[in-house]
Amino acid sequence: MGEGGEPIRKVVIVGGGTAGWMTAAALARMLGRSGLSITLVESAAIGTVGVGEATLPQIRSFNRLLGIDEREMMARTAATIKLGIEFRDWGRAGDRYVHPFGTYGEAIGPADFIHYWARANGSGEAAPIGEYSLPIVAAWQERFEPPREGDERQPYDYAFQFDAGLYAAWLAELAQAAGVVRREGRIVDVRRDGTSGDIAAVVLESGEEIAGDLFVDCSGFRALLIGETLDAPFEDWSRWLPCNRAFAVPCANGGEHGPYTRATARGAGWQWRIPLQHRVGNGLVYCDAFWDDHAARDVLMANLEGEARGEPRKLRFTTGRRQSLWRGNCVAIGLSGGFLEPLESTSIDLIQSGILNLIDLFPGAGIEDSDRREYDRLMALEFERIRDFLVLHYVANQREEEFWRAMRAMPIPDSLAEKIEDFRARAILPDYAHGLFQPVSWIAVLLGQNILPQGWDPRVEAMDGDELGEGLAQIRSRIAREAAAMPDHRDFLRASGASFVGQEARA
Ligand SMILES: Cc1cc2nc3c(=O)[nH]c(=O)nc-3n(C[C@H](O)[C@H](O)[C@H](O)COP(=O)(O)OP(=O)(O)OC[C@H]3O[C@@H](n4cnc5c(N)ncnc54)[C@H](O)[C@@H]3O)c2cc1C
Structure with missing residues (x-):
């Protein structure tokens, strides 16, 4: 099981969203040559959360770690540049910073x-x-x-605003080229070691078992392993960050191509605007104690700059984190470990920190309590500092x-x-x-x-x-x-290979 002195030979990653594939690609790149076997299980029937388009500059060092060429990444993920986040109306109506x-x-x-x-x-x-x-x-x-x-x-x-689904799909290609084995199927059960209580294997709908020494829970809000199986308590931070719902919808670009994300305060929450090369991502984050779904949806739809691309999707969440992100032989990375609302685009960065801390503390000769403690200490600092900043x-x-x-x-x-x-x-x-x-x-x-x-x-x-x-x-x-003296952002994008910037304004 890798506990108490036994080496970790087989890692199983549960989930193929942004968290799962970022983890798989990084572990394969950094530890793959040491003979580690890495399997990722995902279920197309369940799907991914499907939002998360704005990043922080730290993603550039993650890309460098994976040997990703920025220009190619921008072309493949329809990325634009982000120099910061503009906040509108957050102090008083009319304020802008x-x-x-x-x-x-x-x-x-x-x-x-x-x-x-x-x-x-x-x-x-x-x-x-x-x-x-x-x-x-x-x-x-x-x-x-x-x-x-x-x-x-x-x-x-600078950072990027990109299609996170395309980014994850590309990382899936890189990870598999580096030896990660992808398994498709819904996990319906989890087997545990009778003595240690550690996870021994996940069981697919087909009855097949996938065994491992270390499991990374990237199953999203479901928290299949860290929550449902291992029962790690969730520390609820709603008393400080009570927004718990969002509607998200893309729309055509109305003609603004500034290299930044925008967060505009609304009556009982706030609205994001994330411009990509070919569309704009929008969403309204709100608190259901002050707005019902209809009110929130109407505010979002009334404040789109171009034609909506489809119906808005509703998402529910609770802000907070697992008190422990590494339990037994399971590490939680991504939404399974916690969520802080996307006001400062911190989720993908938290995934990145989770991965880098895991690589730093990767148990060679077996998992020690000290690995878990240090991992939890570092991640707690990250979460709490972001929380204070958001509040x-x-x-x-x-x-x-x-x-x-x-x-x-x-x-x-x-x-x-x-x-x-x-x-x-x-x-x-x-x-x-x-x-x-x-x-x-x-x-x-x-x-x-x-x-x-x-x-x-x-x-x-x-x-x-x-x-x-x-x-x-x-x-x-x-x-x-x-x-x-700097070039126009659109000209920079065109020179970087984007061919469809500006078309949206006419669409
Ligand atoms: C409203 C909102 C806005 C956001 N905006 C941003 C943003 O601008 N920037 C940012 O950095 N982040 C943002 N995020 C967060 C970002 O979307 C997530 O952090 C990121 O997508 C990672 O998600 P994940 O991989 O943890 O989970 P998911 O994408 O949910 O993936 C879960 C995976 O687990 C698999 N799975 C689950 N159960 C099973 C099972 N039983 N069997 C097999 N497979 C299973 C699923 O198939 C899927 O592959 C936002 C989140 C929300 C809710």
Whole structure:
């Protein structure tokens, strides 16, 4: 079974959604040559969740790990570029800010840029923070150019908006070429070892058993192994993130091709807009205690920029995570392990972290408790830090609808309350060694939601007011110049092999 000193020879991955095939492709690439056998079981009759189109820049390093050529990936998955997420109407109606994949400003003294900006803003002499960020200015001008080697511009990164189904299908090809065996069939039973309680085999409808030493549960919200079989408790975070429903529908592009995802606040939730090369993905995430399905569906359909492609699909979810993601000889990756609503496009990234942590801790001579503990510790940090960041978007709102008033009034995790207080008092920001969302992300959302620092690093006061104004103005005009010099996002896509950009506007 691989427990207590026996080597892991056979891995069985249950599920062939994005999580399953990302796991299969990465394990085959990183560990396949060590003689590990990898089998993936999926059921076409059950299908996949079928949403999840916006990613984070970390996916680029995952692609590199798999030897995937970015240009080819973009062509095969109808991908567009994402420089960040634009939030509309999240503070007050009419507000607009971008959480960028890049920094703000540049060093103009010994303190971090945010402190200089905070002082200038306090005296009404700073432009909105977004104007000091190259990816934001480029995104709003619908321009993009990849960062270059030796780039002297402000550092930035990018992610993709793609058809996740096509991405998973491509990874399935790569994984199978690297030796992964794909089995089609519905799992109807799970056999467990009588002594250890570990999973010994999954049983298909045909009666066939697929045995393994280590099982990766990628069965989606069903959580077939980690939940149904091993009963790992689910930690429900609905008290902080109460949205629990979504409708999703693609539509034709109305003519906007900005390289960013958009999240617009609505009466009892929010709506996403994710532009791909040939269509736009849309969805409305909402809380059923404040809106019924009809109301939510109507809001979504009334706010599409082009003709809908089919009927909206309804999805249900509960925000939270399994308290333990590695139980016995089973590791949960993807939706089986937990779900945080897609406000910051974190699910695929969590899958990636789950895979990389599993590879780092992959049990050579058998599974040890220390492997499980460390895996759970690392994944708990990831989940909790994302959770706090998501809650921030909701709690710091100034909207008047009942849902938003309730979100403002809810008790929040202490860890988040402290972060808000630290920023308000003195522009202090969280800085993690592990986990997503570094200081720049917090700056974007804290300021975007109208939480302004009342104090700053005292070293800032040493700078003369004119000098500060001049320094800020120079950064701002340099960024405007550099963004304007970038190619149009559509031209960049065309040059990368996309042939159908722009057709949608006419469709
Ligand atoms: C509303 C919404 C919006 C989202 N937006 C984003 C986004 O923008 N960005 C992002 O990163 N993520 C997003 N996600 C999350 C993303 O969709 C998922 O994280 C991702 O698709 C991974 O899903 P999965 O592979 O874990 O599960 P699934 O796609 O559900 O796959 C489950 C697999 O298990 C198999 N299976 C299940 N039961 C059995 C059985 N009994 N026998 C055999 N096989 C079985 C199924 O056939 C399937 O292959 C979103 C999710 C939701 C709900």
